[in-house]
Amino acid sequence: MANLNPVDSFANFDENRLMKLAGYYKSEFGDNQLRDLSYQLDSFIVYARQCDSKFLNLKGIKDLAIVMAKIKLDQTWSLVHLLVKLTLILHAATASVERAFSSMKLIKNDLRNRVGEEFLNGCLVCKIERKVFATISNDAIMDRFQRMKPRRVQL
Structure with missing residues (x-):
């Protein structure tokens, strides 16, 4: 989950670990969606680091989800947004179990x-x-x- 943290221009970003995390959600990410997620992660990280200043001062994954929804990037990178949402609910799901x-x-x-x-x-x-x-x-x-x-x- 820390690999999605937007602090310091996504300094902890690691696509391999994010793909491993997505692999645990078989009902959400099939084989085709995993392949598409890999492409979306590549393009999203380039966009977030270089093209949009709204991603510069984010403090956490919650802020990332809010910004993505606010500027309609949840439609462009829908699988990345889904992965962000799943990481946000992971704490609540773990606590209830x-x-x-x-x-x-x-x-x-x-x-x-x-x-x-x-x-x-x-x-x-x-x-x-x-x-x-x-x-x-x-x-x-x-x-x-x-x-x-x-x-x-x-x-």
């Missing part, structure tokens, strides 16, 4: 090591989305469970 694993560590401890997958998923949803569940009253939850059919069969 880490939060889910830390919640799972709290819920599935030694005492509950044999918890079934369905029950574990239910517990994790309640833990991760606790802000949503905080808005629901306990009476509404109890009423819903009381209206449910019994899950265990009587022998």
Whole structure:
């Protein structure tokens, strides 16, 4: 991600590393798009370093995305802009996955090591989305469970 940083006229720019990063997004970049991205990166970096003064004082990738959208370069270099957007959401996506694993560590401890997958998923949803569940009253939850059919069969 640091290879897209516009500080010092893209001093950290490394096309090979950016292509490797794009390769991780198989659903976004197929073989043809990867080839086109390589060409777009080459032409974009030449343009950004030499032709447009708007890229001179940028402080980060967020500023790069804003400038690209503002002067409509997101249409000219659409794949470069897509790669910039994906790098911006990478932090949020990583944080949410880490939060889910830390919640799972709290819920599935030694005492509950044999918890079934369905029950574990239910517990994790309640833990991760606790802000949503905080808005629901306990009476509404109890009423819903009381209206449910019994899950265990009587022998």
